[in-house]
Amino acid sequence: MTPLRRRMIEDLRIRNFSPHTIGAYIRYVARFARHFGRSPERLGPKEIREFQVHLVRSGASYSTLTQVVGALRFLYGVTLGRKWIIEKIPFPKPEQRLPEIVSRDDVRRLLDATQNLKHRAILATCYAGGLRVSEVANLRLTDIDSERMTIRVDQGKGRKDRLVPLSKNLLDLLREYWLAFRPSHWIFPGASPTRPIRTRCIERICDKSRQRAGVERRLTPHTLRHSFATHLLEAGTNVRTIQLLLGHRSLATTATYTQVAIGDVLSTQSPLDRLVSEH
Numbered sequence: 422m423t424p425l426r427r428r429m430i431e432d433l434r435i436r437n438f439s440p441h442t443i444g445a446y447i448r449y450v451a452r453f454a455r456h457f458g459r460s461p462e463r464l465g466p467k468e469i470r471e472f473q474v475h476l477v478r479s480g481a482s483y484s485t486l487t488q489v490v491g492a493l494r495f496l497y498g499v500t501l502g503r504k505w506i507i508e509k510i511p512f513p514k515p516e517q518r519l520p521e522i523v524s525r526d527d528v529r530r531l532l533d534a535t536q537n538l539k540h541r542a543i544l545a546t547c548y549a550g551g552l553r554v555s556e557v558a559n560l561r562l563t564d565i566d567s568e569r570m571t572i573r574v575d576q577g578k579g580r581k582d583r584l585v586p587l588s589k590n591l592l593d594l595l596r597e598y599w600l601a602f603r604p605s606h607w608i609f610p611g612a613s614p615t616r617p618i619r620t621r622c623i624e625r626i627c628d629k630s631r632q633r634a635g636v637e638r639r640l641t642p643h644t645l646r647h648s649f650a651t652h653l654l655e656a657g658t659n660v661r662t663i664q665l666l667l668g669h670r671s672l673a674t675t676a677t678y679t680q681v682a683i684g685d686v687l688s689t690q691s692p693l694d695r696l697v698s699e700h
Contacts, residue, residue, distance in 0.1 A: 425462060426451075429500045436499075441555065446492035449485075453493065461496055466509040469493060473510075486513040520647040520677060527636050528648060531627075534634035540626045542598040543609055543618070547627075547642045549591040550574075551649035551667055554620045554642040560608040562599075567592055574668065583668045650678045 426447065433443045453472050454461050476486060490512050497506040523531075528548055535541040546557050556574050564573040570587045595608070604610050611618040623642055631640040650663050664675040 423460070425460060425500070429496060432500050433495070445488050446495060449489045449492040450496050453489070462501065466506055469506070469510055483513060483515075520651070521639055521644050522648045522651045523636065523638055523640050523644055525648075525652060527634075527638065527640065528645065530634040530636060531630050531640065535626075535630040537626075538598050538601055539609065540630065542594050543623055544627060544630060544642075544645065545591055545594055546572075546608075547623075548645040548649055549588040550585040551646050551653075552585070553646060554623050557642070558609065558617045558620050558623060560617075561606060562604065562608055565592075565595065565608070581668055583665065585666050647678070650675070654678050 429450065430443060430447065433446060438446075450461060453464070456472055456475065457464055457468055473486070473489070476489060490510055494507050494510050497503045497510070532541055532545055535544055543557060546552060546560070547554065550572050552574065559575070560572070561575070564575060565587065566573065567587070570589070570592070571584045572587050574583045574585060605614065607617040609618045610616065611622065627640065627642050627645075646667070650667055653663055653666075654660070660672065660675050663678065664672050667675060669675045
């Protein structure tokens, strides 16, 4: 490990960045250095711009572009103390994309097609609590409160704790799963019982179940989270409550789901239909 890499990791830890963010920032800085074959200490605004152009041309996603900017801004602004460079590292324009969702029937087909009890419990937890895949992977037995009927999400995105309702059906499924597998710490341990299941493993489980269920639309663990929020909105839950359940910092982020909830859309008559009915 180079001194610069060690110092950046220390700076990130001092500021209480999550392990996930620390890992991502270090990977992107390393990728930036490899691209030019030199230490970032010997690179500047010209190379940063070239690297951003390279990423755009190679089809990097909006998420990747923003994380690269965050990593480089931290490196030069904090670790290297060259704050003047920050102004020369622009963020990409935000995407205006609607969240991908599936119907309640598709969720039912997905769960019915998941024969493995552990896998079905994992996917049901994703949907029932609207949890991020990393949050499901890191659930502990002590996070389930069957008396208060809540699930505690410990240090979710943004280092925030929150509570979400524990579905009675999910509790029954988790009890059946526990009796069969007897996990001792992590609810869903990985290959080693001392470590949680990997998020990539959950994503593969979801995709295999999607294929078995014959669901043609894209369906990932994050799709289940989006669908959880949209289905609650369609059932009449207010946006502020959904914001708290999802752990969103901004209400505007949660309000995006109003654009995919079909209740108001289906109740709106097309002017073409009105025109024909008046003829």
